Amino acid sequence: MTRNYNFSAGPSALPVDVLKQAQEELLDWHGLGLSIMEMSHRSREFVSVAEEAEQDLRDLMQIPDNYKVLFMQGGASSQFSMIPMNLLRGKKTADYINTGDWSKKAIKEASRYCDVNVIATSEENNFTSAPRQEELKLSPDAAYLHYTPNETIRGVEFDYIPETGDVPLVADLSSNILSRPIDVSRFGMIYAGAQKNIGPAGLTVVIVREDLLGDTLPGTPSLYDYKMTADAGSMVNTPPTYGWYLAGLVFKWLKAQGGVEAISEINRRKAEKLYAAIDENPFYSNPVAHNVRSWMNVPFILDNADLDKQFLVEAEALGLLNLPGHRSVGGMRASIYNAVPEAGVDALIAFMQDFSQRHG
Amino acid sequence: MTRNYNFSAGPSALPVDVLKQAQEELLDWHGLGLSIMEMSHRSREFVSVAEEAEQDLRDLMQIPDNYKVLFMQGGASSQFSMIPMNLLRGKKTADYINTGDWSKKAIKEASRYCDVNVIATSEENNFTSAPRQEELKLSPDAAYLHYTPNETIRGVEFDYIPETGDVPLVADLSSNILSRPIDVSRFGMIYAGAQKNIGPAGLTVVIVREDLLGDTLPGTPSLYDYKMTADAGSMVNTPPTYGWYLAGLVFKWLKAQGGVEAISEINRRKAEKLYAAIDENPFYSNPVAHNVRSWMNVPFILDNADLDKQFLVEAEALGLLNLPGHRSVGGMRASIYNAVPEAGVDALIAFMQDFSQRHG
Numbered sequence: 149m150t151r152n153y154n155f156s157a158g159p160s161a162l163p164v165d166v167l168k169q170a171q172e173e174l175l176d177w178h179g180l181g182l183s184i185m186e187m188s189h190r191s192r193e194f195v196s197v198a199e200e201a202e203q204d205l206r207d208l209m210q211i212p213d214n215y216k217v218l219f220m221q222g223g224a225s226s227q228f229s230m231i232p233m234n235l236l237r238g239k240k241t242a243d244y245i246n247t248g249d250w251s252k253k254a255i256k257e258a259s260r261y262c263d264v265n266v267i268a269t270s271e272e273n274n275f276t277s278a279p280r281q282e283e284l285k286l287s288p289d290a291a292y293l294h295y296t297p298n299e300t301i302r303g304v305e306f307d308y309i310p311e312t313g314d315v316p317l318v319a320d321l322s323s324n325i326l327s328r329p330i331d332v333s334r335f336g337m338i339y340a341g342a343q344k345n346i347g348p349a350g351l352t353v354v355i356v357r358e359d360l361l362g363d364t365l366p367g368t369p370s371l372y373d374y375k376m377t378a379d380a381g382s383m384v385n386t387p388p389t390y391g392w393y394l395a396g397l398v399f400k401w402l403k404a405q406g407g408v409e410a411i412s413e414i415n416r417r418k419a420e421k422l423y424a425a426i427d428e429n430p431f432y433s434n435p436v437a438h439n440v441r442s443w444m445n446v447p448f449i450l451d452n453a454d455l456d457k458q459f460l461v462e463a464e465a466l467g468l469l470n471l472p473g474h475r476s477v478g479g480m481r482a483s484i485y486n487a488v489p490e491a492g493v494d495a496l497i498a499f500m501q502d503f504s505q506r507h508g
Numbered sequence: 509m510t511r512n513y514n515f516s517a518g519p520s521a522l523p524v525d526v527l528k529q530a531q532e533e534l535l536d537w538h539g540l541g542l543s544i545m546e547m548s549h550r551s552r553e554f555v556s557v558a559e560e561a562e563q564d565l566r567d568l569m570q571i572p573d574n575y576k577v578l579f580m581q582g583g584a585s586s587q588f589s590m591i592p593m594n595l596l597r598g599k600k601t602a603d604y605i606n607t608g609d610w611s612k613k614a615i616k617e618a619s620r621y622c623d624v625n626v627i628a629t630s631e632e633n634n635f636t637s638a639p640r641q642e643e644l645k646l647s648p649d650a651a652y653l654h655y656t657p658n659e660t661i662r663g664v665e666f667d668y669i670p671e672t673g674d675v676p677l678v679a680d681l682s683s684n685i686l687s688r689p690i691d692v693s694r695f696g697m698i699y700a701g702a703q704k705n706i707g708p709a710g711l712t713v714v715i716v717r718e719d720l721l722g723d724t725l726p727g728t729p730s731l732y733d734y735k736m737t738a739d740a741g742s743m744v745n746t747p748p749t750y751g752w753y754l755a756g757l758v759f760k761w762l763k764a765q766g767g768v769e770a771i772s773e774i775n776r777r778k779a780e781k782l783y784a785a786i787d788e789n790p791f792y793s794n795p796v797a798h799n800v801r802s803w804m805n806v807p808f809i810l811d812n813a814d815l816d817k818q819f820l821v822e823a824e825a826l827g828l829l830n831l832p833g834h835r836s837v838g839g840m841r842a843s844i845y846n847a848v849p850e851a852g853v854d855a856l857i858a859f860m861q862d863f864s865q866r867h868g
Contacts (some may be wrong), residue, residue, distance in 0.1 A: 152541030156548050159749055167535045167543055175524070181512030181827060183527055185708040188516050188715040188830065221710060222731055227747035231728035252754040257730055343746055348545040350581060350710045368728045369589035371582055371615055385585035386703055388710025389519055389750060467541060470548065495601025 152333060153465035153492035157300055157445060157474070159343040161487040166397040183500050189383055193392075193460055196461060198382075201310060201396030203288040206247070208399060208408050209325075211332050211355060216378040218354040219392050222323045224250075226372070227352060228257035231318055233368040234375075235337065235360060236390040238387060239291035242313070243267045246388060247306075248275040248299035249476065250320060258294070261365060265290065273304045277437040284310055292316040298324035298442050300344075301474040303434070303481065305442035309334045316360055324444050325353070328412035336360055344444070345486050346397050351391035362500060366505070369480070402486065411486050418493040419443040427435040435473035449479035455507055468496055512827035517660055517805060517834070518522050518683070519703040521847040523698040526757040527666045545750040550812055558742070561585035568759060568768050569685075571692050571715060576738040578714040579752050584610075584682045584701040586732070587712060591678055594735075596622055597653035602799040603627045603675070605644070606661035607666075608635040610680060610837065618654070621725060624720060625650065635662045637797040643856035644670055652696060658684035658802050660704075661834040662793070663841065665802035669694045676720060677735060685713070686762060687865030688772035688845060696720055704804070705846050707755035720832075757790065762846065771846050772865060778844050778853045779803040785857040791864035809839035815867055816840070828856055 155159040173409060176186040180193065187194045202217050208276045220226070231254075232242060242262050244255045246269035258264050285497035286293060293312045295448035298305040300323040309331070310317060316336025325340040332338065337356040354374065361375040370376055376384055405411050407435045423441055426432040426448045434441070450456055459480070463471050473479040484493055513651035514521040535545040538783060540553065547554045562577050580586070591614075592602060602622050604615045606629035618624050625647045647652060658665040661682040669679060669691070685700040692698065696714040703709035705757025713735065721735040729737055733802045736744055765771050783801055786792040786808045794801070794808045810816055820841070823831050833839040844853055 149536045150539060151535060152542040154546050155544045156551075159546055159746065161546050161549060162543065171531055171534040175527045176509045179510060180829075181510035181523065182514045186514050186516060186519055186521050188519060189709065190835075191516075191830075221583070221586075221748075223745045226581075226729065226731045227729065230861070232715060248653065260730075263725065341746065348748070348750045349549065349746045350751060352749045358636070363725070367621065369586065369593075369729070369732065370620075370727065371589065385583045386519065386701065386709045388581075388708070388751070390708045390750070391566060391710060391748070391814070465713075467544065469540075470551075475550075500824065 149365060150467070153495060154469050154471050155482040155484065155496070156470035156486065157204055157483040158341070159349045159483050160483055161286055161473065162347070162394070163398060163401045165265050166394065166401050169397055184393045186483045187389070189389050190388050191379055194389055197393050197396055199504060200333055201392060201399055204399035204403060206352070208402055209330070209355070211286060215332060215357050216358055216374070216470065218356065218362065219382040220352045220354055221232045221350060221388055223349070224339060225350055226255065227320070227339045227354070228254045229261070230372045230374070231292070231337070232261035232416045233256045233372055235316065235318065236291045236365060238364045239289060241265055243287050243289050243290040243293040244252070245269070245279060245293070245310070246271060247278050247304055249301045249395065250299055254294055254296065254320065262291070267293070270304070274435070275299065275304060276435045278304055278306050281308060281311060281363060286312060286315060287342070290315055292318045294318040296320045297503040300445050300483070301477060303442040303445040303447045304436055304440050305444070306364060307439050313354070324442070326408055326411070326417050327444055327484050329408050335465045340397055347395035350388045350390050351395060362437055386403055387395045391490065402466045414490055415443045415484070416489070417487065418490055419446065421497060422484065422493055425500055429504055432433060432500065444485055445475050445481060445483045447481040452507070453478070458507075459503055463499060466495070466499055468499060510816050510827070512829050513855060514829050515842040515856070516830035517841060517843040518843050519709045520843055522707070522754070523758060523761045523847045525835055526754065526761050529757055530609045530754060547749070549746050549749050556705070556757055557753050561752060561759055563830055564756065564759035564763060565713070568762055569690070569692055569715075574718050575715050575732070576718055576721065577694060578734060578737045579708060579714065579742040579747055580712045580714055581748055583709070583712055584680055584699060585613065587610065587680070587699045587714070588614045589621070589854065590732045590734070591652070592618045592621035593725045593732055594652045595678065596678065596719070596725060599649060601625060601647055603647050603650040603652050603653040605629070605639060605653070605655040605670070606631060607638050607656055608663055608844050609661045610659055611656045614656065622651070627653070629816060634795070635659065635664060636795045638664055638800045640834055641668060641671060641750045646675060647674060650784070651673055652678045654678040656680045658804055658841070660682040660805050662796065663805040663807045663836060664796055664800050666802070667799050676717070686768055686771070686773050687717070687804055689768050702751060702755055704843070708751050711751035711755060711825055717748045724734065729854070742754065752790060758840070775803045775844070775846065779806065782806050782842065782844065782853055782857060785860055789861070789864055792841065804845055805841060805843045807833055807837065807841040812867070813838070819863055825858055826855070826859055828859060
């Protein structure tokens with residue numbers, strides 16, 4: 149068996165220990181003679197897997213008791229509809245910050261349900277920065293403020309949590325959940341598609357403050373209703389059981405690494421050394437303002453774009469996979485989520501130096 | 509490793525050969541050095557897996573070219589909302605047949621979007637039959653007729669496809685898709701949650717006639733829009749890639765068994781011998797009219813309900829798992845989907861005979 153370093157932006161690398169355990173028990177979970185994916189979601193065994201996953205996530209993120217944790221389907225994109233459907237709560241407008249492609253998608257979908265005020269944007273500098281707190285002119289009647297703490301495509305990560313007073317703050321943490329400690333109590337609602345730092349695609353974690361539940365727009369599909377989902381323990385219908393199980397294994401793996409605090413130190417080191425390798429070498433560059441450079445997604449371009457293809461071919465030959473930048477921006481992008489080991493970043497840096505020496 | 513016989517109604521048994529292949533390539537798919545679940549859904553490799561799965565399903569079901577095949581999230585229950593949202597197409601009413609618990613759930617959700625005419629029901633005989641064609645009084649202005657060809661809980665399976673003239677026929681095939689040949693051209697739309705005859709939970713297959721696409725209710729979430737989904741090749745956002753991959757393996761396995769025609773002969777045998785074992789033994793009974801007894805879900809009760817628990821304990825000790833009936837009806841239920849081998853049914857029958865001899 150070969151295992152390469154996988155810099156995919158999502159679906160992305162999973163911890164090898166998690167995959168090994170999943171492999172070992174794939175046909176026979178805990179000696180029961182069947183796979184966990186062949187079990188009823190309402191079986192005693194699966195319910196205990198599900199509850200343990202929730203508890204481990206609560207422990208890892210120190211989620212306060214007045215927040216519900218939901219395991220939903222559909223991906224972050226389905227949340228783009230669910231958020232206005234659930235959180236407008238009689239109001240007609242919502243505030244959004246636009247810091248890139250995922251912000252824009254969230255704004256576009258929300259605009260079908262309410263008046264969206266884009267209260268700040270970094271579009272004028274091609275999304276290489278993030279608006280500061282003092283630039284945020286909150287609307288007095290906004291139902292909530294939505295932002296994207298980490299923009300996966302251009303690699304921009306907020307270095308602060310917006311202060312919104314009584315207005316619930318809503319955050320798409322898909323690409324940086326569990327990568328560093330955050331204070332959940334600052335948010336009305338957090339959501340994250342699983343396929344970066346949690347597990348396989350097809351699962352979305354929602355963390356929502358209880359007092360925001362229970363007043364949906366007319367026509368909200370039952371499966372898009374946070375309160376119904378919360379009341380049913382995320383089992384209004386059959387949940388994606390295998391993804392939920394794998395998420396649970398990832399949470400246990402993360403606890404074994406020392407938790408979010410410990411992994412955040414590794415993430416900081418990985419990111420700092422990779423950005424240093426880019427900044428110190430004129431062959432490479434990254435345009436993002438230093439204070440908001442993402443720890444998770446590190447885009448960079450080669451001085452000579454004609455060498456892009458060769459860079460990728462040579463990287464792949466060394467087992468450094470999935471480095472092309474997003475199709476909308478080109479260049480390169482190394483996504484270095486929790487499951488990408490520091491050794492992978494070291495190997496990438498060594499290759500980048502070697503490549504630039506030979507072609508610079 | 510132990511492998512038991514798994515009679516779970518869903519999530520349910522998967523073919524052991526599929527699980528073995530999945531296990532073998534879990535950490536290293538086709539020598540690429542990463543798992544298929546760690547790959548971008550837009551990678552060349554995953555796209556080829558996805559397209560092959562669709563083509564294999566088209567082959568297996570002989571799906572005509574004017575039908576789109578969608579791989580969606582959310583389960584059949586999300587389709588209960590999507591169907592009116594997509595298929596009302598300017599009309600205000602829809603016809604539904606009520607043959608049990610799943611029909612009722614579909615009706616309840618649709619009633620939030622339109623006037624539902626329940627044009628026929630078998631509720632008066634406790635859902636042990638199915639309405640006949642001549643009892644179906646179609647509404648002249650109905651956007652579609654929805655029915656549940658196989659009711660998983662009470663084990664009732666239609667023995668005919670309703671004739672609806674120009675009104676599109678919509679069918680929840682979650683629990684009997686691919687169990688026997690059906691003529692897709694008789695339907696406007698078919699849907700099936702994966703977790704019975706297709707793959708793991710978290711994936712739903714939708715087969716919809718092209719001319720029905722593209723006129724959704726205002727407020728339909730983008731991810732609930734069949735046309736957007738079809739236009740994006742079921743990749744409006746990240747799909748549940750691992751489930752899609754496993755579904756593809758199941759389709760290949762089914763082709764290797766000889767396809768739907770061949771498996772339907774096995775399914776017929778499995779069902780006939782199990783119903784015979786029930787009917788010929790006064791210790792057991794099944795109340796469903798013979799012409800509509802399900803090939804997939806076989807509920808039965810013990811003459812003496814006090815023995816239910818012992819029956820289950822002894823069955824489990826023999827590796828015959830997940831036989832309790834649905835919590836709403838009690839008794840027993842053996843779900844004998846494609847992946848439950850005939851030997852499993854034989855073992856169940858042998859145990860039932862032995863148990864009744866000892867306790868009858």
